Amino acid sequence: MTEEKAIHQRPLWVFGYASLMWNPGFPVAERALATLHGYHRSFCMSSIHHRGTVESPGLVLALDPSDGAQCTGLALRVPEGEEEGTVAYLRERELISSAYIERLVPLSLANGHSVEALTYVVDTTHEQYVAHLTLHEQAEIIARAVGGRGPNTEYLWNTVSHLGELNITDEDLSWLSARVRELTGTPS
Numbered sequence: 001m002t003e004e005k006a007i008h009q010r011p012l013w014v015f016g017y018a019s020l021m022w023n024p025g026f027p028v029a030e031r032a033l034a035t036l037h038g039y040h041r042s043f044c045m046s047s048i049h050h051r052g053t054v055e056s057p058g059l060v061l062a063l064d065p066s067d068g069a070q071c072t073g074l075a076l077r078v079p080e081g082e083e084e085g086t087v088a089y090l091r092e093r094e095l096i097s098s099a100y101i102e103r104l105v106p107l108s109l110a111n112g113h114s115v116e117a118l119t120y121v122v123d124t125t126h127e128q129y130v131a132h133l134t135l136h137e138q139a140e141i142i143a144r145a146v147g148g149r150g151p152n153t154e155y156l157w158n159t160v161s162h163l164g165e166l167n168i169t170d171e172d173l174s175w176l177s178a179r180v181r182e183l184t185g186t187p188s
Contacts, residue, residue: 012083013117014090015107017041017073018061019155022162025093026086027079033110033166034075036119039063041071041170043138044131045122049096050149058145058152059138061159062100062122064131072168075107075117087118094120099128139176143183153180 015036016024045062052058063071078086094100100120107117122129133141145152160177163170181188 009083009104009116009118011080011115012078012086013107013115014076014078014086015073015105015117015119016076017063017071017119018159020076021074021166022158024076026089027082028076029079030077032075032077033072033168034107034115034117035070035072035110036063036105036107037070038065038067039071039121040066040069041073041173042122042131043133043142043176044129045099046128046130047145047147047152048128049147051147051152051155052141052145053147056145057128057141058147058155059130059133059141060155063119064122065124074166075109075115090118090120097128099123099126135172135175135179139179139183142176143180153184153186156180 014020015034018041041061042064043059043061044064045060046052047058047060048054051060091102095102099122101123103119103121104116105119107115109115142152142156156177160173163173
C-alpha cells in the first residue's frame with residue numbers, strides 16, 4: 001500500500017483486534033464492532049520490543065491469514081484532520097521490527113455496513129512469525145515475558161477483558177488467560 005493512500009483515506013478507519021481496542025493511542029471519533037474475513041487473531045508473533053526482549057521474547061497477537069477464518073474486533077474511525085498524524089503514530093508503533101505488513105482491508109460492521117480500514121497483518125515470512133507454537137508453549141512464554149511496554153501477561157489479560165466487554169468470544173485467548181493465571185499464581 002502506498003503511504004498516500006492510507007493518509008488520504010476518508011474517512012480513515014483502523015481495525016483493532018488486540019491492544020488497539022483498549023489502547024489505541026490516537027483520537028477516535030467512532031467505534032463499531034467489525035469482522036475481518038480471511039484472518040484469525042493469534043499469538044503468532046514473537047515480541048522483542050513491546051512485550052519481550054531479544055534475550056527473552058514474548059508474544060503478541062497478529063492477524064494470521066487463514067482460509068475461512070474471521071476475526072471480530074473494533075473499527076475505529078479517526079476524526080477528520082487527524083489522518084496523517086494517526087498513520088504516522090501507527091507506523092511507529094506497529095512497524096517497529098517490520099514483522100507486520102500495513103494493509104487496507106474490507107471490514108463488515110455489526111450494523112450491516114462495510115468500510116475499508118487500515119490494519120497490520122503478520123508477515124508470514126518474517127523471522128518473528130511463530131505460528132507453530134502450541135497453546136501450552138504460548139502460555140509458558142506469556143507467563144514470563146516482559147518488554148518495553150510491560151508484562152506479556154498484562155497484554156493478554158487486557159485483550160481478553162476488552163473482548164469480554166464487547167461480547168466477543170475467543171476460546172484460545174480465554175484458555176490462555178486461565179492457563180497463564182495458573183502458571184503465575186494470579187487470581188482471576
